[in-house]
Amino acid sequence: AQTVTQSQPEMSVQEAETVTLSCTYDTSESNYYLFWYKQPPSRQMILVIRQEAYKQQNATENRFSVNFQKAAKSFSLKISDSQLGDTAMYFCAFNNAGNMLTFGGGTRLMVKP
Amino acid sequence: GAVVSQHPSRVICKSGTSVKIECRSLDFQATTMFWYRQFPKQSLMLMATSNEGSKATYEQGVEKDKFLINHASLTLSTLTVTSAHPEDSSFYICSALDRGWNTEAFFGQGTRLTVV
Numbered sequence: 001a002q003t004v005t006q007s008q009p010e011m012s013v014q015e016a017e018t019v020t021l022s023c024t025y026d027t028s029e030s031n032y033y034l035f036w037y038k039q040p041p042s043r044q045m046i047l048v049i050r051q052e053a054y055k056q057q058n059a060t061e062n063r064f065s066v067n068f069q070k071a072a073k074s075f076s077l078k079i080s081d082s083q084l085g086d087t088a089m090y091f092c093a094f095n096n097a098g099n100m101l102t103f104g105g106g107t108r109l110m111v112k113p
Numbered sequence: 114g115a116v117v118s119q120h121p122s123r124v125i126c127k128s129g130t131s132v133k134i135e136c137r138s139l140d141f142q143a144t145t146m147f148w149y150r151q152f153p154k155q156s157l158m159l160m161a162t163s164n165e166g167s168k169a170t171y172e173q174g175v176e177k178d179k180f181l182i183n184h185a186s187l188t189l190s191t192l193t194v195t196s197a198h199p200e201d202s203s204f205y206i207c208s209a210l211d212r213g214w215n216t217e218a219f220f221g222q223g224t225r226l227t228v229v
Contacts, residue, residue, distance in 0.1 A: 033217075035217075042222075043151075043204060043206075043222075043223050044220065044222050044223065045157075045206065045208070045220035047217070050217065091156060091157070095218070100147055100159055100162055101147070101159075101208070101218055103156045103157050104156065105155070105156045106155070106156050108154075
């Protein structure tokens with residue numbers, strides 16, 4: 001069974017600064033997908049970024065980028081130029097090609113003005 | 114992106130009654146849908162996986178007779194909470210896998226259930 005661990009229950013960052021959210025996972029699979037989801041106060045789950053395990057290049061989406069270390073089973077999310085709208089719960093998730101998502105416990109991020 | 118519509122967004126029911134929550138994929142076919150439960154300030158807990166035309170697979174500890182799941186078509190899955198009790202009050206979220214691209218799940222807006 002896969003497990004996903006987010007070791008930071010809460011984090012805060014000043015507006016316009018950079019913050020990194022940590023995520024580690026455990027799996028015996030070689031092909032899988034990793035995701036970061038954002039859950040704002042509305043509680044709608046929003047996909048932030050995804051990474052295919054077979055790709056060595058780290059995924060980027062505008063201000064969001066990941067540091068994917070396959071050997072270390074680490075998948076951190078970097079948010080640059082933080083904005084007030086980035087305040088939310090962030091969940092790291094694992095999917096082994098079409099099956100269910102396994103979520104980490106979440107990190108509550110507060111962006112301060 | 115693909116849209117999943119979940120209805121209702123909020124519901125209050127009396128203890129002992131049943132409540133049905135619908136999850137629809139609006140612009141794609143979903144062979145597989147998932148139902149999650151989320152307690153305040155916690156992560157999503159998978160309750161069950163439903164596949165179109167077959168019985169749902171429930172996670173350990175989830176009562177299948179209490180949480181009835183039906184996935185009668187490629188665009189609709191329903192979760193019925195039967196004989197609801199106050200402890201069933203929670204936030205329920207569905208997600209669906211796009212049949213053509215089944216590595217990404219799309220989420221509904223969630224349903225806040227309050228049992229009084």
